[in-house]
Amino acid sequence: MNEEEIIEKLQKFGLTKYESLAYITLLKIGPSKATDITKESGIPHTRVYDVLSSLHRKGFVDIMQGTPRLYKPVNPELVLEKIKEETINNIKVLKELFLELYRSAHGEDLPEIWTIHGFENTLERAEYIIRSAKHEVLINTPFEFLKLLKDEIRRRKDIIFVIISNFDEVPEWLNRDNIILAKSGGAPWLMASWIIGDIEYALFFGALPKDKRREKFYSFWGKSAKLIQNYMHWFYTMYLDNSTVVKPINYNKIKKPLSLTNIRTLITVLKQTSLPKEIEVIGRLVETKEEVTLKGQVVSHEYTPLTASIVLKDKNGKEWKIGGLGSYFEDVEGERFILLE
Structure with missing residues (x-):
């Protein structure tokens, strides 16, 4: 990937072209004076201080006080992780705002x-x-x-x-x-x-x-x-x-833990390997709807057109019958199934 492509991608995260260019320059030459950044990047001297101050506010640059003042690039991994967190949070907020907007306009939830x-x-x-x-x-x-x-x-x-x-x-x-x-x-x-x-x-x-x-x-x-x-x-x-x-899948070569959401997918996978298998199940007790996390071994499973369930034996030897979402015959309604070995 060349510098133009990097600049283009940084601009998608809210940086200007000059800000992107200044950050890339600092990554190449390390902590530097504003005049050196101008010389290396081609950013006009009249703009470079505003550009570096903006990068500092956005978390891309640290300012090292002294004479002369030096500008240091923040570790790219830290910068990108911060952008990732902010993006995810913004998406969550937007989802809620969109849902509220739709409800206020139509008087109902979004169609299924x-x-x-x-x-x-x-x-x-x-x-x-x-x-x-x-x-x-x-x-x-x-x-x-x-x-x-x-x-x-x-x-x-x-x-x-x-x-x-x-x-x-x-x-x-x-x-x-x-x-x-x-x-x-x-x-x-x-x-x-x-x-x-x-x-x-x-x-x-x-x-x-x-x-x-x-x-x-x-x-x-x-x-x-x-x-x-x-x-x-x-x-x-x-x-x-x-x-x-x-x-079939090549179960032994698949990276563990292996997380699944559907009981029938879990049983389809288990059919292609041997039991028992260490597992963690996250779900709710059918009787009380209380959240529960169980760890133990899958010792058997049942699969028919009408029902699908596993039997988990915990460390105390107690056996739990676990189904998928919507379970009512089983002990636990499983929401996530995590194979550990």
């Missing part, structure tokens, strides 16, 4: 399902789901569409993929340790497309469009934990259970 118009917009949403997922992505789609997600899938080595498609052979880019791959059954309805990320986002659409109809294509975008919980259930009971697993 949105209609997405256009094939390219649908593809962008599918890519976003893969980029933003923290734990797992479930995909059921024709290989024609799956190939369009190739680059995003290859970048994510830190999450679990469960992918169902109608491929003939397993391509190299899907032959990865963190991917469970299944070949879909013959029924046409099995090729409706679902792309689901954690319990956060879901995208659904039917048949792929012909080229001439791409601008008229539409899909459905969901962001509701209750809805997505049902989508995940359908993904497994309608699609995966009617498909043939042709490539």
Whole structure:
């Protein structure tokens, strides 16, 4: 990456061109006088003091008092971490403000399902789901569409993929340790497309469009934990259970701890390794809704179209029956499942 690209990216974080140039110069030459910064960077002498003062206020530069006064660049890792924290906090605040704005205008919460118009917009949403997922992505789609997600899938080595498609052979880019791959059954309805990320986002659409109809294509975008919980259930009971697993994950090579949000994903992974397995479960007691964190070993699991659960034995030998979100037969409603070994 050249300096022009770095300056362009720094400007996206609120620095001016001169401020970006001054910070880069200081990183190269170290603590310096304003005159040296001017000489090295080409920033006009009449502007350099204002630029350095602004960088100091923004946390990019420390001022070392003395004669002459020196300007020192703040460690880039510290600067970027601060920007990251501020950006995340700003996003959280904006989300709340947007929700309040929508409620005040419409008298209700944001809709749980949105209609997405256009094939390219649908593809962008599918890519976003893969980029933003923290734990797992479930995909059921024709290989024609799956190939369009190739680059995003290859970048994510830190999450679990469960992918169902109608491929003939397993391509190299899907032959990865963190991917469970299944070949879909013959029924046409099995090729409706679902792309689901954690319990956060879901995208659904039917048949792929012909080229001439791409601008008229539409899909459905969901962001509701209750809805997505049902989508995940359908993904497994309608699609995966009617498909043939042709490539399991390579459990021993996957980095631990491994965090998952869906009980059926957890059991699908456990089926491809041996028990017992050390696990931590974060969830709520079904009876009281009290938050609970349990550690122990998975000693068994149950998986049917109607129920999915594991049995966790804690260090005291007590056995807990744990299900997923919406559980009512089990002892614990699991929200996060963390495999430790």
